[in-house]
Amino acid sequence: MIRVILVEPEGEYNVGFIARLCKNFDVDQLYIVNPKCDLDKAKQFSAKGNTFLERAKVVDKLEDAIEDLDLKISTSSIADSKGDMLRKSMAPWEISSLIGRRQVGLVFGRESVGLTREEIAMTDIMVFIPANRDYPVLNLSHAVSIILYELWKSKVNENRISNDMNVSS
Amino acid sequence: MIRVILVEPEGEYNVGFIARLCKNFDVDQLYIVNPKCDLDKAKQFSAKGNTFLERAKVVDKLEDAIEDLDLKISTSSIADSKGDMLRKSMAPWEISSLIGRRQVGLVFGRESVGLTREEIAMTDIMVFIPANRDYPVLNLSHAVSIILYELWKSKVNENRISNDMNVSS
Ligand SMILES: Nc1ncnc2c1ncn2[C@@H]1O[C@H](CSCC[C@H](N)C(=O)O)[C@@H](O)[C@H]1O
Ligand SMILES: Nc1ncnc2c1ncn2[C@@H]1O[C@H](CSCC[C@H](N)C(=O)O)[C@@H](O)[C@H]1O
Ligand SMILES: Nc1ncnc2c1ncn2[C@@H]1O[C@H](CSCC[C@H](N)C(=O)O)[C@@H](O)[C@H]1O
Numbered sequence: 658m659i660r661v662i663l664v665e666p667e668g669e670y671n672v673g674f675i676a677r678l679c680k681n682f683d684v685d686q687l688y689i690v691n692p693k694c695d696l697d698k699a700k701q702f703s704a705k706g707n708t709f710l711e712r713a714k715v716v717d718k719l720e721d722a723i724e725d726l727d728l729k730i731s732t733s734s735i736a737d738s739k740g741d742m743l744r745k746s747m748a749p750w751e752i753s754s755l756i757g758r759r760q761v762g763l764v765f766g767r768e769s770v771g772l773t774r775e776e777i778a779m780t781d782i783m784v785f786i787p788a789n790r791d792y793p794v795l796n797l798s799h800a801v802s803i804i805l806y807e808l809w810k811s812k813v814n815e816n817r818i819s820n821d822m823n824v825s826s
Numbered sequence: 827m828i829r830v831i832l833v834e835p836e837g838e839y840n841v842g843f844i845a846r847l848c849k850n851f852d853v854d855q856l857y858i859v860n861p862k863c864d865l866d867k868a869k870q871f872s873a874k875g876n877t878f879l880e881r882a883k884v885v886d887k888l889e890d891a892i893e894d895l896d897l898k899i900s901t902s903s904i905a906d907s908k909g910d911m912l913r914k915s916m917a918p919w920e921i922s923s924l925i926g927r928r929q930v931g932l933v934f935g936r937e938s939v940g941l942t943r944e945e946i947a948m949t950d951i952m953v954f955i956p957a958n959r960d961y962p963v964l965n966l967s968h969a970v971s972i973i974l975y976e977l978w979k980s981k982v983n984e985n986r987i988s989n990d991m992n993v994s995s
Contacts, residue, residue, distance in 0.1 A: 670839055674965055681957045681964055705961050750979075786975065787982055788850045792874050795850055796843055799971040802964070806955065806972045810919075813956055 659808065660686040660762045662722045664776060666797065667768045669694045673702025673710070674798040680706035682805035687713045688722040693767075719764070719776050727759040729780035731772055732804065734794040736785030746785035749804050753811035755782075763804060768797050828977065829855040829931045831891045833945060835966065836937045838863045842871025842879070843967040849875035851974035856882040857891040862936075888933070888945050896928040898949040900941055901973065903963040905954030915954035918973050922980035924951070932973060937966050 661684050666672050672694060679687050687709045689696070696710060703710050716722050723729050736746035755761075764780055766772035777783055786795060786803050795803070830853050835841050841863060848856050856878045858865070865879060872879050885891050892898050905915035924930075933949055935941035946952055955964060955972050964972070 674968065677965060678968060680961050681968075683958045702965075704963075704965070788975075788978060789852045792849050794873075795971070796846060796871075796873070799843065799847060799850075799968060802968040802971050803975045806957075806975075809957060 658685045658760045659756070660684070660688055660722075660726065660760070661801065661805075662688045662690065662719070662762050662764045663692075663797075664690045664719055664764060664772060665693050665767045666765075667693045668797070669696070669698040670702045671768065671796070671798040672696060673699035673706075675801050676703035676709040676713070677706035678798065678802050678805055679709040680704075682809045684709075684805065688762075689713050689715050690719050690722055691715075691717055719779060723762050723764070723779065725760065726762045728755060728761045728782070729764065730761065731764045731766075731777045731780035731783045732800060733766065733771055733777065733783055733785060734800075735771070736783070736793075746783045749784055749786055749807040750811075752782065752784060753808050756808070763801075765797060765801055827854045827929045828925070829853070829857055829891075829895065829929070830970065830974075831857045831859065831888070831931050831933045832861075832966075833859045833888055833933060833941060834862050834936045835934075836862045837966070838865070838867040839871045840937065840965070840967040841865060842868035842875075844970050845872035845878035845882070846875035847967065847971050847974055848878040851978045853878075853974065857931075858882050858884050859888050859891055860884075860886055888948060892931050892933070892948065894929065895931045897924060897930045897951070898933065899930065900933045900935075900946045900949035900952045901969060902935070902940055902946065902952055902954060903969075904940070905952070905962075915952045918953055918955055918976040919980075921951065921953060922977050925977070932970075934966060934970055 661679055676687060699710055700707055730752060786800060830848055868879055869876055899921060955969060
């Protein structure tokens with residue numbers, strides 16, 4: 658089970674696009690912590706993902722969005738600062754093997770200031786999407802698209818493998 | 827050399843986000859064929875990728891954006907229709923090995939109707955990003971982010987390999 662969790666998103670276009678991406682990559686749930694934008698306006702951008710907006714669970718604090726999860730994964734455009742263990746990161750393609758049958762939450766931060774250190778500390782793992790060293794800061798919904806694509810890819814590959822096994826047995 | 831080519835983009839947010847992605851993933855050139863939106867308004871969304879907007883080459887027809895290229899790659903959310911050889915597609919992770927020192931163009935279509943059959947026929951290869959069979963149609967700039975991320979990943983891996991070789995030699 659995969660839950661996408663947005664912490665205080667500020668742009669309706671981002672929230673709308675993320676709802677669409679939840680449909681594109683068959684996410685199970687969308688949670689929004691204390692939205693700072695108008696979720697109704699987000700519908701302009703969600704296309705056939707609008708059901709995710711309608712059913713999105715809005716909560717007050719990050720705690721309320723993660724307390725029932727087995728594995729909490731945060732994301733940040735700032736990774737592996739020297740001597741800062743909190744920021745030690747994994748790559749997007751390294752997390753899919755950890756998911757299995759777990760209840761997993763993917764936590765994305767504010768457009769302006771990302772996640773706080775306290776919020777990152779509430780998660781088990783931090784993921785950094787490798788990009789241009791001069792400017793690795795992706796727009797929020799584009800970071801979401803890359804993580805969901807990577808998880809989808811590994812799901813498709815698993816199905817292919819288990820189908821192959823069915824055929825040969 | 828990687829050139830991103832947008833054919834008649836309709837949304838300024840998409841064009842702006844794509845300029846930002848060009849910077850995030852160190853693309854060489856951005857070409858825009860007959861834009862249907864206001865490129866000045868796109869600057870609101872391009873953040874530190876605004877130089878790509880300022881230097882974007884605007885042309886009238888797709889031909890003018892691809893004639894000097896070695897390898898032309900189109901993208902579509904409709905792939906592998908039965909019996910339609912034009913639509914036989916490759917996956918994003920399959921194209922990186924084809925790039926090498928070639929001059930490569932990545933061609934993306936209109937938000938409303940994608941690329942025409944004639945435009946796809948002008949390219950050598952078509953790429954389809956695997957996604958939910960019920961709704962594999964990504965928003966334009968999110969499709970761009972996934973393709974550029976895949977190409978970046980393979981570039982990083984190549985560098986890692988050649989650095990390893992330097993170390994061991
Ligand atoms: N908290 C939530 N936020 C948004 N959509 C939700 C949701 N909980 C359920 N949904 C809806 O329910 C659908 C997925 S529910 C789980 C589907 C899963 N693949 C399975 O079969 O087990 C989505 O399409 C979405 O529209
Ligand atoms: N390279 C990258 N890797 C992982 N997540 C990223 C990313 N670039 C952006 N994001 C995601 O997009 C969100 C908004 S970008 C936040 C940028 C902010 N200036 C900061 O100080 O962090 C981030 O919180 C993260 O969830
Ligand atoms: N799954 C996918 N794989 C590859 N490219 C995609 C994609 N989803 C969207 N795109 C890109 O995003 C552009 C806009 S989406 C176009 C959708 C349109 N309804 C159509 O008939 O095609 C497409 O032209 C393509 O360049």
